[in-house]
Amino acid sequence: MLRQQVQGLGRWFINTVQRLGRGNLFFLRVIRGFPALIFRQPGLLISQLHIVGVLSLLIIVVSSVNVGMVLGLQMYNTLVDFGAESSLGPAVGLSLVRELGPVMAALLFAGRAGSALTAEIGLMKATEQLDGMEMMAVDPVRRIVAPRLLAGIISLPLLAAIFSAVGIFGAYFVGVGMLGGDAGAFWSQMQAKIDWHDDIINGIIKSVVFGIVVTWIAVFEGYDAVPTAEGVSRATTRAVVNGSLAILALDFLLTAIMFNG
Amino acid sequence: MTSLTTQQGEKDRLVEIRKLVFGYAERKIFSGFDIDIRRGQVTAIMGPSGTGKTTLLRMIGGQLAPQSGQVIVDGLDVVKLSRKELYKLRRRIGMLFQNGALFTGLNVYDNVAFPLREHTQLPETMIRDIVLIKLEAVGLRGGHALMPNELSGGMARRVALARAIALDPMVIMYDEPFTGLDPITVGVVMQLIRKLNDALGLTSIIISHDVQEICAISDYLYLLSNGRVVGQGTPAEMQANESPAVYQFMHGQPDGPVPFHYPAPALVDDLLPKPTVAKC
Ligand SMILES: Nc1ncnc2c1ncn2[C@@H]1O[C@H](COP(=O)(O)OP(=O)(O)O)[C@@H](O)[C@H]1O
Ligand SMILES: [Mg+2]
Numbered sequence: 159m160l161r162q163q164v165q166g167l168g169r170w171f172i173n174t175v176q177r178l179g180r181g182n183l184f185f186l187r188v189i190r191g192f193p194a195l196i197f198r199q200p201g202l203l204i205s206q207l208h209i210v211g212v213l214s215l216l217i218i219v220v221s222s223v224n225v226g227m228v229l230g231l232q233m234y235n236t237l238v239d240f241g242a243e244s245s246l247g248p249a250v251g252l253s254l255v256r257e258l259g260p261v262m263a264a265l266l267f268a269g270r271a272g273s274a275l276t277a278e279i280g281l282m283k284a285t286e287q288l289d290g291m292e293m294m295a296v297d298p299v300r301r302i303v304a305p306r307l308l309a310g311i312i313s314l315p316l317l318a319a320i321f322s323a324v325g326i327f328g329a330y331f332v333g334v335g336m337l338g339g340d341a342g343a344f345w346s347q348m349q350a351k352i353d354w355h356d357d358i359i360n361g362i363i364k365s366v367v368f369g370i371v372v373t374w375i376a377v378f379e380g381y382d383a384v385p386t387a388e389g390v391s392r393a394t395t396r397a398v399v400n401g402s403l404a405i406l407a408l409d410f411l412l413t414a415i416m417f418n419g
Numbered sequence: 420m421t422s423l424t425t426q427q428g429e430k431d432r433l434v435e436i437r438k439l440v441f442g443y444a445e446r447k448i449f450s451g452f453d454i455d456i457r458r459g460q461v462t463a464i465m466g467p468s469g470t471g472k473t474t475l476l477r478m479i480g481g482q483l484a485p486q487s488g489q490v491i492v493d494g495l496d497v498v499k500l501s502r503k504e505l506y507k508l509r510r511r512i513g514m515l516f517q518n519g520a521l522f523t524g525l526n527v528y529d530n531v532a533f534p535l536r537e538h539t540q541l542p543e544t545m546i547r548d549i550v551l552i553k554l555e556a557v558g559l560r561g562g563h564a565l566m567p568n569e570l571s572g573g574m575a576r577r578v579a580l581a582r583a584i585a586l587d588p589m590v591i592m593y594d595e596p597f598t599g600l601d602p603i604t605v606g607v608v609m610q611l612i613r614k615l616n617d618a619l620g621l622t623s624i625i626i627s628h629d630v631q632e633i634c635a636i637s638d639y640l641y642l643l644s645n646g647r648v649v650g651q652g653t654p655a656e657m658q659a660n661e662s663p664a665v666y667q668f669m670h671g672q673p674d675g676p677v678p679f680h681y682p683a684p685a686l687v688d689d690l691l692p693k694p695t696v697a698k699c
Contacts, residue, residue, distance in 0.1 A: 287522055289482065290514070293514040295537075301537075
């Protein structure tokens with residue numbers, strides 16, 4: 159019994175390490191296709207930017223309005239007790255730009271675009287479309303995977319920026335429009351307290367990292383899926399779960415590095 | 420039929436497989452056999468499901484490498500080719516996957532145009548002409564605007580066939596082209612395979628376990644079982660072959676050298692279990 163469990167643990171460990179290795183090699187292979195993609199087949203990239211980025215816009219905007227409104231409501235009610243409601247602007251702005259924008263956008267992106275990428279690529283594998291392409295002397299990593307990964311890496315930072323911006327307006331709508339805070343204080347305090355480099359650039363760096371990791375996990379899970387219906391559905395689940403966990407872990411790491419230094 | 424004019428030398432063979440050995444992890448799939456595919460002929464490779472027929476096609480196309488042995492296609496050792504050389508070779512190989520493997524995001528026209536757009540610099544008007552000619556050859560010119568999910572199984576395979584011949588390959592490989600088709604469509608696909616082979620001067624390799632259909636259109640047959648070639652010959656020779664393995668397959672006997680039962684302990688032992696002592 160014990161021996162079996164130890165064996166199982168060992169097998170799990172070996173499999174995990176192997177998958178990590180495969181994933182890294184795969185990433186390098188995909189990246190090598192970027193120059194040719196950008197200079198020779200930009201059309202592929204543009205259509206993926208539409209599918210991966212533009213089509214994720216709705217969920218991002220709807221969520222960010224909600225998050226912003228809730229932030230505005232909660233923070234205003236807390237701050238007003240201390241007579242500090244003029245700090246609503248920076249409080250909301252900082253939370254969104256540093257944390258909620260990048261993280262929430264990435265989590266939503268993993269659910270919306272990441273799962274779709276995994277399912278699409280996995281299905282192409284299961285129905286032998288990738289093999290067919292390979293046999294037609296077209297490298298599926300370059301033709302299918304590279305445009306999707308690059309589109310994800312470009313889209314997520316933009317989506318995160320939109321999330322923050324729309325969220326701030328949501329908070330403004332509640333805190334100023336509905337609860338009667340001062341509009342001038344909201345904006346001027348925000349402008350004074352949010353630093354271009356420390357807050358905004360760092361937020362962008364975060365979302366770039368998340369974009370790389372989430373999309374990479376999604377395309378790799380699809381490409382590495384067991385080529386059956388069941389395999390693809392498992393891969394899709396894994397892509398969302400692993401992608402989300404990776405975002406949260408990386409967020410902690412990046413926050414510790416960036417804002418405590 | 421232009422079967423077995425054996426002494427015509429090397430040039431006559433398009434594909435030569437020598438002492439092929441391959442396995443997945445602990446499972447041995449091929450334990451060293453030779454196969455020759457002659458130019459201009461339709462050669463069938465038969466065998467029960469799971470013998471590794473698809474695996475064999477992948478090796479000929481260089482998608483999988485054998486553990487030992489040689490795969491030579493048109494004089495080139497597939498295993499030793501660089502990626503670039505391999506891709507160059509593959510442009511001359513058409514392959515029809517089991518379910519067509521059409522790109523679901525592209526319509527029929529774009530599917531057939533795909534290899535042309537990827538590999539040639541032809542202007543769009545010329546691509547259009549070629550695509551329509553190829554679709555005409557499989558009788559689906561009228562369906563060029565359909566999406567793959569609007570096609571029946573037989574139509575999908577015919578479109579895939581048009582795509583496979585888009586670049587005028589020297590050889591086409593068919594993976595179970597008849598599986599899952601109704602009898603009429605099977606007849607259509609059979610005719611197409613033979614006609615294309617003869618009209619375009621192709622070489623065809625068919626993987627299948629449909630004995631009747633294969634015998635009707637092939638020039639030469641190989642029978643794979645348990646990792647080796649257990650029989651080969653013209654359809655007539657194979658049907659007259661008395662060796663038990665060949666006879667069982669060609670005449671569809673349920674039991675024989677390929678057993679009906681999955682290996683198991685005697686039925687009595689399973690029904691009357693002896694009390695076993697649990698061990699750690
Ligand atoms: N990637 C793989 N890993 C492990 N075993 C495999 C893999 N692909 C195929 N096999 C096994 O190899 C055997 C041969 O497969 P295949 O060539 O598809 O058979 P066929 O086409 O003759 O039905 C099958 O028993 C299958 O289970
Ligand atoms: Mg098969």
